[in-house]
Amino acid sequence: MESAWPMRSSQTAAMRRDANLKPHDEQKQSTSSVTIPGMSPLVTLPDAAKDFVRGGGGSLYIWPSRHRCCSGTLTLLEAGSTAPAAKRIWTRVDQADIQVFLDSSIPEAQEIDVLLRRWPRPHLTAFWNGCAWVG
Numbered sequence: 001m002e003s004a005w006p007m008r009s010s011q012t013a014a015m016r017r018d019a020n021l022k023p024h025d026e027q028k029q030s031t032s033s034v035t036i037p038g039m040s041p042l043v044t045l046p047d048a049a050k051d052f053v054r055g056g057g058g059s060l061y062i063w064p065s066r067h068r069c070c071s072g073t074l075t076l077l078e079a080g081s082t083a084p085a086a087k088r089i090w091t092r093v094d095q096a097d098i099q100v101f102l103d104s105s106i107p108e109a110q111e112i113d114v115l116l117r118r119w120p121r122p123h124l125t126a127f128w129n130g131c132a133w134v135g
Contacts, residue, residue, distance in 0.1 A: 041093070041108070041112050043060075043062075043095060043100050043102075043114065045098075045113075045114045049114050049124060050097065052081070052124065053081050055081075056080075056082065057081055057082070058081075058098050059083075060095075060101065060124070061083045062077055062102050062114070063078055063079075063084055063088060063103035064077060064105060065077070075133060075134040077106070077127065077128050077134060078126065079114050079126040080124060081124070088105075089105075090102065091103075091104045106128070106134065107134060109128050111129055113127040113130065114126050114127075
């Protein structure tokens with residue numbers, strides 16, 4: 001299954017292509033992480049969000065979440081200090097004081113902003129290039 005998202009480089013394209021050649025059940029169980037220096041988006045977090053992530057173990061996971069509606073499909077970014085239940089291929093992003101892992105299916109972004117929301121409960125929200133949706 002080829003991805004319709006733009007690729008960052010031939011290295012990233014090869015990594016995604018290799019992941020797509022695995023049988024479907026193996027893809028679900030894959031939890032690898034890769035660091036691609038100099039090719040990762042800038043991930044920005046205010047101090048309150050960093051403290052929240054540190055309190056949850058020091059790791060931040062960002063993944064796409066697809067929603068369907070009568071007008072079509074909308075993809076948003078989800079963020080949390082624990083990995084989601086679904087098995088994914090993660091790309092580690094260089095960050096000074098916390099570990100940031102991006103789902104490898106997130107399209108190329110210049111910047112991903114992560115904010116701490118406090119209502120109805122404290123949780124993280126991610127924005128792709130300043131937008132609530134991906135694409």
